[in-house]
Amino acid sequence: MMRAARVVRAQLRASIAMALQYRLEFAVEGALALLWVGVTLFPLIVVFGTRPEVAGWTFPEMLVVLGWFVALKGVLEGTLSPSLLQVIEHVRKGTLDFVLLKPADAQLLVSLSKIEPWRLIDLAAAGAIFGVAFHRIGRAPGTGQVLLAAALLGAAVLVLYSIAILVVSVAFVAVRVDNLLYLFQSVFDVARWPSTVFRGLLAVIFTFVLPLALLTTYPALALLGKLTPGTAVGALFGALLFATLARAIWLASIRRYTSASS
């Protein structure tokens, strides 16, 4: 366990040093991240210009969901996607062998191999969105609510990471579909709305099959003090279960992997 933490720390330090070499890119990409937060906010502002409440959510409540969405999008596109896209590149070129030969867990090594630190701007923007939302609601969330939300955020990142690992595991079998990760990124866009926006079959799919509700809706409900304990426990267990499953599938795919160069 200690060793794993050391590996992660070293990996993180290397990726940050790598990214910080490109200072102009840092500024340009940072500005772009801000622009896209604005683009994300625009439809919501227009919708709530016509309605005080949509699917049982008021504007500030919906902003809390959007805040989690912006934060998680930053995590996904700032760390998970770039790193895992490198894995797919490794698989195609056959250089994954070098990663597998290293004396550390391969999943650990690939998961943080490339990060884009300017996506921290997304986290700052999410903080600002929360600020506006709770200012409009007129009260700050309680300590218990913040702690529960933090726990659920952990679960959300875990689920996000597991889905990404699952997608990459598919790449071992079908190298042709190396853009599958982009497909997931675009499906993740659905998580900007709370799950009650969807009805019928879609609501079931986005809660249980592709647990998007777990990513943004539940942490938002926790922060608003509206999450029932039963759902919270269920969500945390569900996330752990999902991560275990993803890990098992990753290990199975690694075993099936035959180098491209052989």
Place this chain on the structure above:
Amino acid sequence: MTRILRLYPQLLRTGFAEAVAYRAEFLIWMFSTNMPLVMLAIWAAAARSGPVANYTQQGFAAYYLAALLVRLMTGAWVVWEMTMEIRQGTLGLRLLRPIHPLLQWSADNIAAIPMRGVVAIPVIGILLYVARSELSHDWFSWLLLCPALLGAWLLYFLVQAMIGTLALRFESAASLFDAWLGFSNVLSGYLVPLDLFPKAFRELAVVLPFRFQLSLPVELMLGRWSRIEALELLGAQWAYVLLFLVVTRAAWRSGLRHYAAYGG
């Protein structure tokens, strides 16, 4: 000119073969276009309690399905191809061929349209099934849709090519296109129909080129304009197309003087 006419069909055939060869990847790119459906979800939820402005739930379904259709049919990716080839130096090979590189890329992008059509067929089916009554009843509107779609595609392609030529001078041309895409998503009506915009935004959006790239063909499908208005808008769209054509050609010429191939 006759040489181009002789060579272009062959380029199209090659491009089509390429699109077929990478069909799995191609399909996934197409499926990644889901933003209109995401937006439809929130508006449909908002319209549960009654129409928003003059949009019912069905009206929103028609708008966003049409928007999805236009986006699927008028895709282009030339900016990424240009920036990559310029950086890697493979542009040199293209420059040696006896046909303008922009024409070569345009052939690749056009040749993918039949494949795009395959993905679009189910969308057309759903559109007809869900919201037939919302579509235009005037055949003239549908007649104008063809040049409007072509104009929309040309605008998208030319803007990409224009920004792509900047890669001959700067490193981060692709980032510039990303910024352009952000503005375009809002101002072209891709995320929110233009007639629901706050007034100030709307007045800005109707004069900028973005709307001609998506909103105009969608509005033609929904029969929003009278025949005269539609013709005027189509004229404005093609004026923008010509403008971008001239600018892109000039940018390409002056950019090429700065270009020094890498490798060797």
